[in-house]
Amino acid sequence: QLQLVESGGGLVQPGGSLRLSCAASGFSLEYYEIGWFRQAPGKEREFVATINWSGSTTYYADSVKGRFTILRDNAKKMVYLQMYSLKPEDTAVYFCAQKVYTGNYYSLNSYDYWGQGTQVTVSS
Secondary structure (H helix, E strand, C coil): CCEEEEECCEEECCCCCEEEEEEEECCCHHHCCEEEEEECCCCCCEEEEEECCCCCCEEECCCCCCCEEEEEECCCCEEEEEECCCCHHHCEEEEEEEECCCCCCCCHHHEECCCCCEEEEECC
16 A cells, blocks of 8 residues: 655644654655645645655745755655744644645645644644
């Protein structure tokens, strides 16, 4: 089964940092564009960041620009989301997914092979 697996979530205080990891199961993700999305309770899943296969091109949601960094290590077949200066409004389940379809990089419909997500809670 083709799937991505997220890890690294947890409870962190406002202003803190976390690094999320995304690994592939059943395929090698180093050839594909990978995106991070998040879903807060009662809200729709939203785009966070995306990175192309080589790591040369990245895009971010305005809400995380300057605080989050998406990066990848193709030798380790991993994609990461480094999060700094976390805010309570960053609390959500974070998902990674592979961009499979043509379409906008920020659209959920462009992605597949979603993982189960990892919970990030920002609270004092």
